[in-house]
Amino acid sequence: MGLYFPLPSGRAFFRRAAGRLCDGRLVIDHLCESLNMSYLSPYLEALGTDFTNGANFAISGAGTAPRNTAFSLHIQVQQFLHFKQRSLELASRGEAVPVDAVGFRNALYLIDIGQNDLSAAFSGGLPYGDVIRQRLPAILSEIKDAIQSLYYNGAKNFWIHGTGPLGCLPQKLAVPRADDGDLDSSGCLKTLNAGSVEFNGQLSSICDQLSSQLRGATVVFTDVLAIKYELIANHSSYGKS
Structure with a gap:
């Protein structure tokens, strides 16, 4: 299931509860702004939606597994795919739709x-080695399957984000520990x-593998960890105390 998160919910920027898991904007919000686009509407929001520039299928707290639980990546x-099928169905009847076949083909996923x-x-509580050997392959397999599924349904342009520095999250740092031996010079685990x-x-x-295997596809990976860790390690250089 998705998770409910209380305030601030984006209030610092939007001046209202905006469904953001932060006190301002998310990466996708900044991306839309840089392209002079309106913010993406959540797919599951029934009222006031505008899918002209695309749709946001993300759900707070979602993961890749188990794949058949509500709001997993697979779901x-x-x-x-339902959104696309329905849109093209309506377009074939001559009805106006926010995204047509060309839009889906040229979209950034x-x-x-x-x-x-x-x-x-x-x-x-799994040991480090067990997480890497047992859990990682299943998580990555679901992401790979998602990219391939979208590709075989017409998607060509993919932007894939890596994970951030898990050991720098306040949630992880707040967990009691015997000593600080696992902390690095930036105070992260x-x-x-x-x-x-x-x-x-x-x-x-x-x-890289999918870029070479999927004909006509562009699959770009972004190392979010490197970007975020740079901000944390050298925060004063970016005006943060």
Whole structure:
């Protein structure tokens, strides 16, 4: 299931509860702004939606597994396929639709998922090696399957985000520990960040593999961990105290 998160819910920027898992905008919001687009409407929001520039199928707290639970990555892909089928159905009848066949073909498909799965695996008490050997392959397999499913249904342009530095999350740092031996020079947990690095390395390799295998597709991987860790490690350089 998706998770309900209380305030601030984006209030600092939107001045109202905006369904954001932060006090302002998300990466997708900044992306839309940089392209002079309106913010994407959630697919499951019944009122006031505008899918002219695309749709957001993400759900807070979602993961890749189990794949048949509500709002898993697999279910989100199925929701997208239903959205596309219905849109093209209406277009074939001459009705106005926010996204037509050309729009779906030329769209950018952004996937950012896996951190919740990785976080849950480590929180479950599994040793580091077991998380890497047992859990990581299943998470990555679901992401790979999602990309392939979208591709075989017409998607060509993919932007895949790696996970952030799990060991820098306040949630993880707040867990009681015997000592600070696992903390790095930036105050982050080295073991959890090592897991994040391993996840991103394998996901990057999958993206390279799919780029060469899926004819006509562009699959771009972004190392979110490197970007976020740079902000944390050198925060003063970016005007943050």
